[in-house]
Amino acid sequence: xxxxxVPSSKAASAGSASVLDTSxxxxxxxxxxxxxxxxxxxxxxxxxxENRLAEWDNTQLELKMNMARxxxxxxxxxxxxxxxxxxxxARGVSMLPQSNLGLDILLGKDETIDFEDFLNVPxxxxxxxxxxxxxxxxxxxxx
Numbered sequence: 832x833x834x835x836x837v838p839s840s841k842a843a844s845a846g847s848a849s850v851l852d853t854s855x856x857x858x859x860x861x862x863x864x865x866x867x868x869x870x871x872x873x874x875x876x877x878x879x880x881e882n883r884l885a886e887w888d889n890t891q892l893e894l895k896m897n898m899a900r901x902x903x904x905x906x907x908x909x910x911x912x913x914x915x916x917x918x919x920x921a922r923g924v925s926m927l928p929q930s931n932l933g934l935d936i937l938l939g940k941d942e943t944i945d946f947e948d949f950l951n952v953p954x955x956x957x958x959x960x961x962x963x964x965x966x967x968x969x970x971x972x973x974x
Contacts, residue, residue, distance in 0.1 A: 834897055838886035840879030892938070911937070 853865040860868045899907040918933040935941045966972075 834894060835890055836894065838883045838890040840883055888938075 853860050853868075855861040862868065896908040896911065899911060915934065915937055918931065918937060921933070922929070932941070
């Protein structure tokens, strides 16, 4: 249980090991045991701020759940996780532009204006969706 406000600057290792960790007796990368070699993870060192920005929402959600657990008991974070799960699973017609307002309300993102709010406007999109054609194709009614 952590009450961390800001994510760690160190990136969590997601299975990307260096050549020294995955080398065989000849000093070469062992592809059969460790998979394909990823040069990008070895060459480019990431800035510490990049990990903090990537993990910011997860850290804030974890803090919110831990504080609710400490204040209200174990049922509060379980209820919050269940509500988020139900709202995430409820989807409309897949070809229409999606906006999950319920999840935004549960996460508290309805009170902020981010770049997704004005740069992800379907009216500004270059590809037009014909709903009738997509539904006919999906249901197999097209000729």
